[in-house]
Every structure is written in structure tokens, then in C-alpha cells.
């Protein structure tokens with residue numbers, strides 16, 4: 568984030584403190600409950616948003632060197648993402664060209680090749696067939712044509728995106744729509760992976776994202792966890808194409824009022840929540856980043872799973888540092904898993920019963936929430 572952005576955002580907060588306001592919409596929004604329950608809509612979302620669009624699969628630091636790979640099965644398409652000898656990240660369908668056995672599971676590092684566990688065909692990290700045992704028994708099979716099926720990849724700002732279905736190249740500028748400046752300045756290429764947790768919930772995947780999009784609930788639901796840290800009922804909201812940025816200022820931000828503008832560090836005095844369209848919630852905390860990748864689960868509208876990935880600026884080298892990051896992780900889990908999600912699951916249960924109201928209401932003080940749900944509704948037409 569550029570210094571001018573630090574300054575501009577800080578000034579918006581100071582104006583809100585003076586005027587006892589927050590970023591607001593001109594009117595409330597009524598939102599149909601069916602967006603969280605309709606099976607047809609859900610199937611459309613799975614196809615249009617989770618297959619045809621590029622999805623953030625990981626940060627670059629998870630593929631640190633040639634041969635590093637991860638697998639991803641969250642979109643219904645089995646993906647194998649690997650860094651090649653040339654340093655380039657590539658994505659392949661995770662299926663052998665002989666009889667489609669999976670070539671890899673989990674994540675790790677291959678020395679030179681992926682060797683299929685079934686009959687030992689092997690493939691380079693660039694996807695080329697390297698060895699076909701008993702090749703004399705495959706007369707007429709063109710080995711040049713036995714490349715793994717490749718999918719478009721884009722890597723920039725320390726992030727890796729893959730389009731699970733289709734061959735169209737990924738254009739980052741079209742996707743990020745002005746967020747590049749913020750992302751470039753965070754230097755995610757220098758970050759280190761600390762921990763990943765998988766979390767399963769009985770909620771529609773969009774309702775999971777809604778959880779992150781307003782601070783109106785902090786004073787009640789998070790009274791003892793994060794409410795003491797943040798200014799109450801205050802957010803800054805900005806849209807970047809279909810992505811959004813929402814800032815929650817920390818109470819400490821008032822310390823900046825006594826310092827020269829050139830020293831204002833807005834990131835240090837806030838939590839910045841980005842929704843990277845369609846399904847990634849990126850939270851830039853003062854000194855670390857949380858990536859929440861959220862997916863529909865089990866092919867049913869009211870189930871979701873997600874990965875909470877914790878990234879830190881330096882590798883852990885002492886017990887003290889480990890205790891610090893563990894305490895951070897613990898606060899996140901107590902806040903979101905113990906406080907937010909039980910409430911969300913309760914709401915989803917009510918929606919599914921079909922007995923409640925047909926619409927819920929987003930207050931004027933919930934601009935990011937209204938924007939996110941509107942954007943999702945428009946995506947399906």
C-alpha cells in the first residue's frame with residue numbers, strides 16, 4: 568500500500584471519529600434468503616464461479632523451488648500445481664495420460680518427475696511424458712501427445728491463480744481492477760507459510776464470507792475477543808471491480824494524529840479485509856496475513872469448507888515467536904470458529920426450514936456485505 572493510501576484511509580477514519588459516523592450506503596438493502604438456499608442457484612455458482620473463473624490456489628511461498636507442488640480438489644476439478652525447472656508455476660489435471668490414476672496427493676516436492684503409482688508412466692514438471700514402461704506394447708500411441716492436460720495459471724504479487732476449466736488465459740489486471748498497488752506493497756513473495764487449518768461448516772459458502780464483512784456485530788458477538796481491539800461500528804469500504812476492500816480501524820489509530828502524515832502506517836493500525844472475487848477472503852493484519860479460501864462442499868447448498876492459511880513475514884526461529892503466532896491463531900479461532908460460525912450455522916438452519924422471512928436486511932452501515940451479495944447475484948444474471 569502506497570503512503571498516499573495510508574494517509575487517505577487514515578484521514579477518512581479521523582473524519583468518522585470526529586463525526587461519529589462510518590462508511591454507509593444511502594439506503595438499506597433487502598436480500599432474498601433464497602440466495603443461500605436455492606439448489607439451482609447453487610449449481611450455477613459452482614459451475615460459473617468455481618470452474619470457469621480463476622481461483623486463488625495458494626501463495627507463491629508454498630511453491631518455493633522447482634519440483635514443489637500442491638494438489639487442489641476444491642472446485643471438483645483435480646488440479647496439480649507445480650513449479651517447473653524454469654521457475655514457472657504450471658497447473659495440470661491431476662490424472663495420468665494412461666488410465667487417469669492420480670499422479671500426486673497433498674503437497675510436497677518431486678525430484679524430477681511425477682511417476683504414476685499405477686503402471687509407472689512418468690511426467691516432467693512441465694507436463695511432458697518422460698517414460699513409458701514397455702513402450703513396445705503401445706504401438707501407434709504418439710508419446711509427444713501424451714502431455715498432461717494443462718490449465719491456465721497466473722502468478723503475481725506472491726499469489727497463484729488457476730482457471731480449473733477452459734483454456735482462456737488469466738489477465739491479472741482485469742481481475743484485480745486496481746488492487747495491484749495494495750498487493751504489490753505487501754510483498755507477499757517474502758512471506759512464509761505458518762499453518763493451515765481446514766474448517767467444515769453447515770453454511771452456504773457466501774454466508775461464510777458475509778461473516779467477515781461488517782464490524783457492526785463486534786460489540787455484541789465479539790465483546791471479549793476482538794471488540795476491545797477495534798473502533799466500534801466503523802469500517803471503510805472500497806470496491807475494485809468485483810473485488811472489495813474493507814478496513815476495520817484499530818483503537819490505536821488515534822496515536823497517528825500526533826505524528827507527521829509521512830509516518831502514518833494505516834496497515835499497522837487496522838485489519839484490512841479483501842474479498843478477491845469470487846471466494847477468497849484475504850485479511851491483512853498488522854503483522855501477518857490470513858488467507859481464507861472458501862468452497863461449496865459435498866454438493867449441497869448449506870455446506871461449505873474452507874482453509875485458513877496463516878502467513879508470516881519471517882520464518883519462526885524461537886519459542887517466543889512461535890508462542891506469538893500461536894496466540895494470534897488462537898484469537899482468530901476463538902473469534903471466528905467459536906463465535907461467528909455457530910451464529911451463521913443457526914441462521915442457515917432457519918433459512919433451510921423455509922419458515923422464516925423471505926428476505927433479510929443489510930443496514931446502511933454494512934456496505935461491504937451488500938456489495939458482495941449484489942456482486943454475486945449479478946454474476947449469475
Ligand code: FES
Pocket residue numbers: 663664665666667668683684685686687688
Ligand atoms: S494409469 Fe498411470 S501408468 Fe497406468
Ligand SMILES: [Fe+2]
Pocket residue numbers: 778784788789902903907
Ligand atoms: Fe465476526
